[in-house]
Amino acid sequence: MSYTSEMWKSIRKVEATRQRRLQETHPRMPPRGQEEILKRFHPDYVEGGMRELLVGPNRGDRTPNELADLLEGRSHIDAAAFDLERVDYECDILVIGGGGAGASAALLAQENGAQVILTTKLRFGDANTMMAQGGIQAADKPNDSPVIHYLDVMGGGHFTNVPELVEALVMDAPSVIQWLEDLGCIFDKEPEGTMKTIHGGGTSRKRMHFARDYSGAEIMRTLRDEVRNRQISVLEFAPVVELVMDDKGQVAGAILLNLETGDYSLVKAKTVIMATGGGGRLHYQGFPTTNHYGATADGLVLAYRVGAKLAFMDTMQYHPTGAACPEQILGQLVTEKVRGLGAQLVNVEGEQFVYPLETRDVEASAIIRECVERKKGVVTSTEQQGVWLDSPMIDILKGPGTIQTNLPAMVRQFGRFDIDMTKEPILIYPTLHYQNGGIAIKPDGSTDIPNLYVAGEVAGGVHGRNRLMGNSLLEITVYGRRAGKAAAQRAKEVELGELTLEHLQDWEQQLQEADLEPQIASPLLLPDYTRHTRPVSKVM
Numbered sequence: 053m054s055y056t057s058e059m060w061k062s063i064r065k066v067e068a069t070r071q072r073r074l075q076e077t078h079p080r081m082p083p084r085g086q087e088e089i090l091k092r093f094h095p096d097y098v099e100g101g102m103r104e105l106l107v108g109p110n111r112g113d114r115t116p117n118e119l120a121d122l123l124e125g126r127s128h129i130d131a132a133a134f135d136l137e138r139v140d141y142e143c144d145i146l147v148i149g150g151g152g153a154g155a156s157a158a159l160l161a162q163e164n165g166a167q168v169i170l171t172t173k174l175r176f177g178d179a180n181t182m183m184a185q186g187g188i189q190a191a192d193k194p195n196d197s198p199v200i201h202y203l204d205v206m207g208g209g210h211f212t213n214v215p216e217l218v219e220a221l222v223m224d225a226p227s228v229i230q231w232l233e234d235l236g237c238i239f240d241k242e243p244e245g246t247m248k249t250i251h252g253g254g255t256s257r258k259r260m261h262f263a264r265d266y267s268g269a270e271i272m273r274t275l276r277d278e279v280r281n282r283q284i285s286v287l288e289f290a291p292v293v294e295l296v297m298d299d300k301g302q303v304a305g306a307i308l309l310n311l312e313t314g315d316y317s318l319v320k321a322k323t324v325i326m327a328t329g330g331g332g333r334l335h336y337q338g339f340p341t342t343n344h345y346g347a348t349a350d351g352l353v354l355a356y357r358v359g360a361k362l363a364f365m366d367t368m369q370y371h372p373t374g375a376a377c378p379e380q381i382l383g384q385l386v387t388e389k390v391r392g393l394g395a396q397l398v399n400v401e402g403e404q405f406v407y408p409l410e411t412r413d414v415e416a417s418a419i420i421r422e423c424v425e426r427k428k429g430v431v432t433s434t435e436q437q438g439v440w441l442d443s444p445m446i447d448i449l450k451g452p453g454t455i456q457t458n459l460p461a462m463v464r465q466f467g468r469f470d471i472d473m474t475k476e477p478i479l480i481y482p483t484l485h486y487q488n489g490g491i492a493i494k495p496d497g498s499t500d501i502p503n504l505y506v507a508g509e510v511a512g513g514v515h516g517r518n519r520l521m522g523n524s525l526l527e528i529t530v531y532g533r534r535a536g537k538a539a540a541q542r543a544k545e546v547e548l549g550e551l552t553l554e555h556l557q558d559w560e561q562q563l564q565e566a567d568l569e570p571q572i573a574s575p576l577l578l579p580d581y582t583r584h585t586r587p588v589s590k591v592m
């Protein structure tokens with residue numbers, strides 16, 4: 053049994069307050085309250101969690117310690133010994149990353165006449181896209197518009213977002229939904245054929261489109277099938293360990309590692325699209341994560357070393373509702389859709405302590421405050437703390453069967469551990485979910501480095517300091533498509549010079565000048581679970 057007798061006592065209190073709570077809406081936090089709670093409880097503000105970078109284009113900027121160590125790491129490649137004469141593959145566009153952004157980019161690049169190779173660290177589709185649950189935003193209903201969507205995104209990001217990147221995101225959104233549907237993506241629909249949409253945290257209209265609670269898997273299935281149908285070359289288990297430049301200062305390809313043989317190969321490419329996703333597997337501050345095994349911030353490291361500027365790297369997203377019980381699924385995503393459908397967050401006494409659809413940064417901070425400062429969390433047999441997400445409310449509010457129909461993956465995930473979320477609440481605590489920032493891009497996905505394009509979570513600026521639910525699946529498709537198209541156009545005019553790895557020698561020099569002798573070779577490629585750390589979410 054996953055719940056202890058103490059937890060059951062608390063569940064009885066949750067049940068006892070349910071009828072009253074069904075009538076009650078918790079007030080939203082006023083802006084000043086939001087600011088205060090973020091500063092006091094959001095992990096971005098925890099002292100000692102971040103440090104200043106000592107080298108590279110963001111020297112002087114703060115970023116999580118774990119990421120800073122990788123950004124200031126040494127290369128896997130011995131530049132002096134590497135043979136740049138022996139080119140193994142040549143193409144117009146090398147797409148790095150086999151998630152939704154990479155697949156979207158590959159499709160648009162191919163459609164625009166480019167010869168494309170997509171390389172990916174694990175298998176094609178092994179990525180955060182596949183694990184995304186709740187949905188994708190697009191303002192395509194009569195009561196909505198891209199302008200309203202724009203205001204929500206800017207508000208969610210505390211108005212720090214890069215406006216022209218947000219504009220591109222919201223303007224392309226309706227056509228992206230149509231594109232996905234035309235490719236065969238099966239979104240949930242009302243009986244008369246309109247798409248079902250719900251609210252997410254910080255949205256003023258119901259614009260979250262979804263496929264049950266496995267929206268990302270459905271989108272990834274669609275995109276991956278399409279890439280395979282078009283016979284775009286795909287290399288699996290072949291992460292990039294270094295970008296290659298030419299003597300004109302342009303990106304001109306990459307060095308791949310064959311994870312099975314340990315051999316390196318060289319790809320010469322007229323343009324490169326970076327679509328490697330985020331860094332959730334770096335477990336900042338010891339947080340558990342929702343992220344895929346491959347999310348080790350590789351793209352940030354590769355781009356940083358060739359001089360690309362990073363934006364908003366001092367802000368990470370902690371999803372308010374990561375599973376806190378049982379320990380086997382610690383940190384796994386409990387989709388925001390559960391709250392979107394009506395479930396409330398309640399403490400050990402069964403009291404609602406926060407409006408359920410605050411933006412994620414505020415919601416996560418309120419949960420941490422409830423557990424850490426107010427000591428009103430629920431503690432599990434393995435000393436994990438959390439608060440209840442009162443899921444049975446959904447069926448009471450919306451009719452029996454709503455949970456099973458809308459959240460089958462969630463029901464199954466908890467059912468494996470004898471927790472029936474249709475009958476009893478589930479325990480949650482914030483979990484590391486997303487990298488709000490990344491490589492600075494322009495609206496066509498280009499960067500300050502010639503021939504380097506970027507799409508998806510590895511890019512920075514769209515979400516400012518906080519992303520809203522459903523804008524990640526949107527970003528990967530909108531910016532994957534934009535980068536694919538722009539890179540294909542650029543590839544038509546590029547003349548590459550001599551290949552060089554001189555930037556690695558420059559990098560070594562910068563490290564030396566900063567008195568750094570990095571022990572870590574980066575990109576990390578795979579997370580290191582040999583060190584035993586105590587998750588931050590445990591009771592101290």
Ligand code: MEZ
Nearest residue numbers: 185186187387388521522
């Ligand atoms: O965009 C997301 O991160 C998302 C939809 C997550 C979720 O809660 O399902």
